[in-house]
Amino acid sequence: MPDFKYPNQIDELKYGVRLKMMQKPSQQTVTVRRSGDETALPYRSLGSFLPGNGVGGAGTHWNGLNWRPQPEELRLRSHVAENWGEGIIPEGMNLGDYPVSYDELEPHFTHFEKVAGISGKAGNLNGEIQEGGNPFEGWRSEDYPMPQQKRTWDSQKFHDACTAAGYHPFQAPAGIASTAYVNPYGMQMGPCNYCGFCERYGCYQYSKSSPQTAILDALKRMPNFECRTESEVLRVELAEDGRTATGVTYWDEAAQEEVFQPADIVILSSYQLNNVHLMLLSGLGEAYDPLTGQGTLGKSYAYQMNGGVTMFFEDEHFNPFVGHGANGVCIDDFSVNQNDFGALGFIGGSYWRSGTFNGQPIRNMPLPKGTPSWGAGWKDGIGKWYGHAMSIGSHGSHMAYENNHLDLDPTYTDRHGRPLMRMTFNWQDNDLRMNQYMKSMMEPLAASMNPDLMQSGFKGPGAQYDVRPYQTTHNTGGHIMSETAAEGAVNRYCQTWKAHNVFAMGAGNFVQNTQYNPTGLVGGLAYWTVNAIRTQYLSNPRPLV
Amino acid sequence: MKCFLRLAGGLAVLGVVALLAFIYVPVKRTAPSEELAAGWQPEPGQGEYVMHASDCVACHTAPGGEPLAGGRAIASPMGTIWSTNITPDPETGIGGWTLDEFRASLVDGIAADGTHLYPAMPYENYRLMTEADIRALYGYMMNEVEPVRNEVETTSLAFPFNLRFGIRAWNWLALGHASGPSAEIAGTxxxxxxxxxxxxxxxxxxxxxxxxxxxxxxxxxxxxxxxxxxxxxxxxxxxxxxxxxxxxxxxxxxxxxxxxxxxxxxxxxxxxxxxxxxxxxxxxxxxxxxxxxxxxxxLDGDAGGIPETLAANSGSLPEAPADAAGEATAAMLTEAQPGMPEGARLYLDNCSGCHFVTGKGAPEIFPELAGNSLVTGSETGPLLSVILNGADVPPTGKRPMHLVMQGYAERLDDGEIAELASFLRSAWGNDAPAVSAADVAAVRGAAATH
Incomplete structure (x- = not known):
């Protein structure tokens, strides 16, 4: 298990650039293409998304933004049908309702927020709108377990501009501790010191919600718990009738051999891409075919549609080295439940946020467009603009589509001889229109803050997916939840339709992606599933639907 | 002269006789401090509980060894004392011990074979246990602990500490108090x-x-x-x-x-x-x-009310602000002027992220340094060792997290650690003498030999 030591852990070159905590493509990767008529090639150099490696995985190297979805996002097809009619749904969009409601998940969102240790301020407490919180969030039965974080200067400026514009600013919900904290398992967090090394790093301060701070040491005390590191599951083994799993076969890195581990219940809890890959390799469902629409595994892979505006102020000092991954003030005024899809011409929405989240010099040195990228001109630009830039980000929804999907690659294999998983993915007009709408609304707000310079970065019509620049590690879908076995890979309890003793955790369950960072929904679904296993499944193992 | 020689000879003979008697006359074992009713039986679990309360495991278990099977080295000023196997193995443990012999080890410091135990065994204190707890502990040790055959290293201290009869004299000084509890044990x-x-x-x-x-x-x-x-x-x-x-x-x-x-x-x-x-x-x-x-x-007067529970899973625990004694240091660290003392600068660069400019740390996770007895103690070794080698807090039932503070041995040299430690010992109202680079070197060297 890792230990995150200061200052070794905040080595930007090692972790931020060379990605020490991420999977190595030689170990595990995908092939990528943008459409069915391209040949997919291996993702040999990590860029667009960064699957984590080792104990804790993405839960260790994330930024700490912990959101619940809006209730409307979990019944989006019905929300569209009721308000505008199904006629506005673009052709090729797999728009669905989740087979579980916000109200059913609410206690599990609350429990997860306590386990993970989230800092924030309620905006909707049992239906009562709370001053200073997010008025557009779903109802919550309790306030966040820790008070909201402090504001940096950029987020304060953004807050003031939003207030002047009549928007509803609130502090981002953070899996970053604002105080010392003890969770329901007696596990602990220490207050964040705003060092700004969250994403891509483990937290040396015990401040980030992660398996290390929330649960691992508590598990170690359980007499029936064992953690085997350096062990990679290769496939789930099914019984002869294919209706249950008998266990998993894993690769023991130390012994360099395959080991069969028998199991009564198998819970797939690796990263979304790996979960889908394992299910495809193990026959835990029929692979989805976009030409026929048959099959469910690999269906409805989705991502995130993001953009932003950067502003430069000669006379402002933002101290970008002060911050944390979930720092910032947000607005939900352009979110899914606020947007008139019929009038706007798209389905979706985004939340906006402004706040320094790292001041790491190699990767975070925003400069005005046109500044040379090297040499004396670059140095002059750094001298003039370092610490004088702030940005607003738009973090937007991404729908599921017939032609964005995952399957097994016909050509490339991994070091164990297994076919790599193939990702077929491209941007779609609906989400690009949403993004352009955010641009049109964000630029006037940014201009109202009177920067000396400002520049936008929003994908527009015709944009093609580029796997090289980092975008987000919010890969979703592929083993989606569904009402019936014909539509998805798992039922409302995240239990596979194929084998009733196999459950799948994570964002692979998402019917389509929400506008938020996925962790809150992932955590809520996990406790919802665990509750179903404990209260319904253990006493009588069977398909729960 | 003759008379004097006779007297001296007589005294010498008397001395030898006394010494022989001191060495060879069997010691008396203290009787039970109370008579328990015939047919008395401990409550289920009582013996194991007394074992935990007495912390037998800490000394009588070797690192990585079977519980209670002995073999842990206990450093003493007289040399290394090896803890014994107290599982009921008849040959290497205490399987053959009677209740009276077991009791004597707790209240008189005398083993079953009559030898005196070294007072690393805290029989000065166990002497104050009730007969019921001693009996319960005996029953647990004999009947519920698995016998483990484990021959532990024999303690062999240098002369004169290898002469165990000397402890008999020491016990006259140490065991002046009666056996059994010193006061009423129930009621409050x-x-x-x-x-x-x-x-x-x-x-x-x-x-x-x-x-x-x-x-x-x-x-x-x-x-x-x-x-x-x-x-x-x-x-x-x-x-x-x-x-x-x-x-x-x-x-x-x-x-x-x-x-x-x-x-x-x-x-x-x-x-x-x-x-x-x-x-x-x-x-x-x-x-x-x-x-x-x-x-x-x-002990210092009215303790106030006694709460019903402890260490609830309490959620958010805001940190304390600097107190009056700590305000000046907190202000100096907050200003962070380049001319501040080196120890203060090192504190800002290495320590303040967790322990804060207030020296107050954060509840349950980052200890206070202001008024901390480890920081200000007469013994500076532990503070220097914590800075050099780090420290950890063991996982416990209610707080399972294994808290680890990292060490700074690779990052700071002896002079820097001396400056830092001296700063800690004088900041926020702490008032303890400075430490030297030589002090740090000694602790660093000791760690290297472990």
Whole structure:
């Protein structure tokens, strides 16, 4: 298990650039293409998304933004049908309702927020709108377990501009501790010191919600718990009738051999891409075919549609080295439940946020467009603009589509001889229109803050997916939840339709992606599933639907 | 002259006889402190509980060894003492011991074969246990502990400490107190707490000072120096009452949480106290940890109310602001002027992220440095060792997190650590002498040889 030591852990070159905590493509990767008529090639150099490696995985190297979805996002097809009619749904969009409601998940969102240790301020407490919180969030039965974080200067400026514009600013919900904290398992967090090394790093301060701070040491005390590191599951083994799993076969890195581990219940809890890959390799469902629409595994892979505006102020000092991954003030005024899809011409929405989240010099040195990228001109630009830039980000929804999907690659294999998983993915007009709408609304707000310079970065019509620049590690879908076995890979309890003793955790369950960072929904679904296993499944193992 | 020689000869003969008698006349074992009713049986689990309360495991288990099978090296000023196998194995353990022999080891420091135990075994304190607890413990050791065949290394101290009969004389000094509890043990939590602290808990073994003869100076609450602070193996075991009490600013609930979990709003247990928490106190009931806390706080007067629970999973725990004594240091660190002393700068660069400019740390996770007895102790080795090598707090039932503070041996040299430690010992109202680079080098060297 890792230990995150200061200052070794905040080595930007090692972790931020060379990605020490991420999977190595030689170990595990995908092939990528943008459409069915391209040949997919291996993702040999990590860029667009960064699957984590080792104990804790993405839960260790994330930024700490912990959101619940809006209730409307979990019944989006019905929300569209009721308000505008199904006629506005673009052709090729797999728009669905989740087979579980916000109200059913609410206690599990609350429990997860306590386990993970989230800092924030309620905006909707049992239906009562709370001053200073997010008025557009779903109802919550309790306030966040820790008070909201402090504001940096950029987020304060953004807050003031939003207030002047009549928007509803609130502090981002953070899996970053604002105080010392003890969770329901007696596990602990220490207050964040705003060092700004969250994403891509483990937290040396015990401040980030992660398996290390929330649960691992508590598990170690359980007499029936064992953690085997350096062990990679290769496939789930099914019984002869294919209706249950008998266990998993894993690769023991130390012994360099395959080991069969028998199991009564198998819970797939690796990263979304790996979960889908394992299910495809193990026959835990029929692979989805976009030409026929048959099959469910690999269906409805989705991502995130993001953009932003950067502003430069000669006379402002933002101290970008002060911050944390979930720092910032947000607005939900352009979110899914606020947007008139019929009038706007798209389905979706985004939340906006402004706040320094790292001041790491190699990767975070925003400069005005046109500044040379090297040499004396670059140095002059750094001298003039370092610490004088702030940005607003738009973090937007991404729908599921017939032609964005995952399957097994016909050509490339991994070091164990297994076919790599193939990702077929491209941007779609609906989400690009949403993004352009955010641009049109964000630029006037940014201009109202009177920067000396400002520049936008929003994908527009015709944009093609580029796997090289980092975008987000919010890969979703592929083993989606569904009402019936014909539509998805798992039922409302995240239990596979194929084998009733196999459950799948994570964002692979998402019917389509929400506008938020996925962790809150992932955590809520996990406790919802665990509750179903404990209260319904253990006493009588069977398909729960 | 002849007369004188005769007298001298007579005295010599008498001396030899006395010495022979001292060595060879069998010692008397103390009788039970009370008669238990015929057919008395311990409550289920009582014996195991007494074993936990007495912290038998901490000494009688080798690192990585079977519980209670002995073999741990215990450093003493006289040399290394090896703890014995106290599982009921008949040949290498205590399987052949009678109840009377077992009792004598606890209350007289005499083993079954009549030899004197070295007082690393805290029989000065166990002497204060009830006959019922001794009987329960005996029953547990004999019937519930699995016998483990484990021949442990024989303790062989240098002359004169290898002459165990000498301990007989020492015991005349150390065992002046009657066997059995020193006061009423029931009725109030404080009474129960006193019984546990004085007896099974053997807190005085570390926290009371020692007499010139190395016996405990303060065995019961009736003694003036009881728990007035001691030094063990280079660590300060701080005073638990009085002006210099380490518990001065702690509530009963906070003290009880420290005992049960090794951490509270002020401090964290490491070193010897970490072992006590890990092997003993975390296994006691909330009521008993609260009772001990109430008794200890009561030594300085009214302890206030006793809460019903301790160490709740309490959610958000805001950190404390600097207190009056710490304000000047906090202001200096906040200003962070380039001309500040090197120790202060090193603190900002390496320590303030967790312990804050206030020196107050954060509840249950980052210990206070202001007023911390480990920081200001007469023994500087532990503070320097923590800075060099880090420290950890063991996982406990209510607080399963294994808290680790990293070491800075690779990052800071001896001179820097001396500056830093001297700053800590004088910041926020702390008032302890500076340490030198030579002090740091000694601790660094000791760690290297371990």
């Amino acid at each position: 939590p404080e009474a129960r707490g006193r019984y546990l602290v004085e007896g099974a808990g053997h807190c005085a073994a570390c926290h009371s000072p020692r007499t010139p003869f190395m016996s405990q100076d303060g065995v019961t609450a009736a003694d003036g120096n009881f728990l007035a602070g001691g030094v063990i193996d280079g660590w300060n075991a701080p005073a638990l009452h009085g002006d210099g009490s380490a518990l001065k600013d702690w509530s009963v609930a906070e003290l009880a949480a420290y005992l049960a979990t090794g951490r509270n709003a002020h401090s964290a247990a490491n070193g010897e106290m970490g072992l006590v928490v890990e092997h003993s106190l975390q296994h006691l009931s909330d009521a008993d940890n609260l009772a001990m806390a109430a008794f200890l706080k009561g």
